[in-house]
Amino acid sequence: xxxxxxxxxxxxxxxxxxxxxxxxxxxxxxxxxxxxxxxxxxxxxxxxxxxxxxxxxxxxxxxxxxxxxxxxxxxxxxxxxxxxxxxxxxxxxxxxxxxxxxxxxx
Amino acid sequence: xxxxxxxxxxxxxxxxxxxxxxxxxxxxxxxxxxxxxxxxxxxxxxxxxxxxxxxxxxxxxxxxxxxxxxxxxxxxxxxxxxxxxxxxxxxxxxxxxxxxxxxxxxxxxxxxxxxxxxxxxxxxxxxxxxxxxxxxxxxxxxxxxxxxxxxxxxxxxxxxxxxxxxxxxxxxxxxxxxxxxxxxxxxxxxxxxxxxxxxxxxxxxxxxxxxxxxxxxxxxxxxxxxxxxxxxxxxxxxx
Numbered sequence: 001x002x003x004x005x006x007x008x009x010x011x012x013x014x015x016x017x018x019x020x021x022x023x024x025x026x027x028x029x030x031x032x033x034x035x036x037x038x039x040x041x042x043x044x045x046x047x048x049x050x051x052x053x054x055x056x057x058x059x060x061x062x063x064x065x066x067x068x069x070x071x072x073x074x075x076x077x078x079x080x081x082x083x084x085x086x087x088x089x090x091x092x093x094x095x096x097x098x099x100x101x102x103x104x105x106x
Numbered sequence: 107x108x109x110x111x112x113x114x115x116x117x118x119x120x121x122x123x124x125x126x127x128x129x130x131x132x133x134x135x136x137x138x139x140x141x142x143x144x145x146x147x148x149x150x151x152x153x154x155x156x157x158x159x160x161x162x163x164x165x166x167x168x169x170x171x172x173x174x175x176x177x178x179x180x181x182x183x184x185x186x187x188x189x190x191x192x193x194x195x196x197x198x199x200x201x202x203x204x205x206x207x208x209x210x211x212x213x214x215x216x217x218x219x220x221x222x223x224x225x226x227x228x229x230x231x232x233x234x235x236x237x238x239x240x241x242x243x244x245x246x247x248x249x250x251x252x253x254x255x256x257x258x259x260x261x262x263x264x265x266x267x268x269x270x271x272x273x274x275x276x277x278x279x280x281x282x283x284x285x286x287x288x289x290x291x292x293x294x295x296x297x298x299x300x301x302x303x304x305x306x307x308x309x310x311x312x313x314x315x316x317x318x319x320x321x322x323x324x325x326x327x328x329x330x331x332x333x334x335x336x337x338x339x340x341x342x343x344x345x
Binding site (some may be wrong): 012030040062077 | 214218291339
């Protein structure tokens with residue numbers, strides 16, 4: 001039980017630092033939009049945020065890791081037109097495992 | 107008059123949130139277990155791992171932090187990397203913040219503390235259709251938060267046991283990008299979306315190749331947003 005609760009002061013500091021940094025990023029946009037006028041190109045830019053952010057996080061993993069990951073990403077994307085989210089994730093996991101196994105055999 | 111403030115609407119908004127997040131809670135199981143196991147390998151106790159999950163609640167930056175982890179803990183570098191990885195939240199909260207003003211600033215300050223990518227993407231999706239309330243966001247956030255906390259703790263407790271299990275062999279490492287692909291396609295609006303995806307993807311990959319650290323996320327996000335602003339239909343700008 002002692003090992004379970006073991007803590008290090010520098011670890012606590014790191015966790016606190018990460019938590020504060022993360023919370024600040026999560027509320028700063030809220031403060032920002034109170035001072036900007038949401039019209040025209042600003043509005044078009046904000047509309048694109050979801051797609052742009054989500055893509056930026058995964059692009060290096062899915063497009064620049066190897067052929068198995070890229071192929072699985074394409075299959076997953078096609079599945080997303082038809083399946084609910086959990087099905088999409090299942091297709092992604094299974095297809096990347098299959099592509100990796102297949103490429104490993106070549 | 108709308109009845110958006112009534113207890114009945116609040117309750118149904120909350121359960122709508124629960125239903126929407128349920129598949130992602132399941133999909134997050136392997137990701138949370140893997141994170142816990144990695145944290146244990148770097149010497150974090152299960153308690154420290156769960157503390158990080160509850161205080162930070164941002165998977166991407168937690169994985170990056172564990173990657174940096176060393177003895178003594180480089181807490182300044184870790185804090186800065188969390189800031190970099192999560193700088194995208196500025197754009198995310200601006201976008202969703204503009205759509206949820208009816209919630210009130212005080213409630214936004216609480217709800218936006220739980221703005222993990224998945225919670226945010228589903229909130230955005232709902233905001234485009236019928237509006238996102240505080241109750242809906244809590245319906246998304248609470249199960250996702252509790253699951254992340256508990257499952258990363260389980261992963262850390264099993265630690266070395268899970269270490270022998272190579273997540274890549276079974277494709278479980280791909281659950282995270284697969285969730286994101288599914289979320290992206292929820293926003294698909296044809297060619298225009300494809301162009302934004304292309305701009306963000308190319309910019310993120312190019313940046314990652316040349317710039318050390320987590321700048322690539324911000325670079326890709328800004329590139330996609332700028333392309334969308336430039337390509338905005340002039341006719342719709344009049345409105």
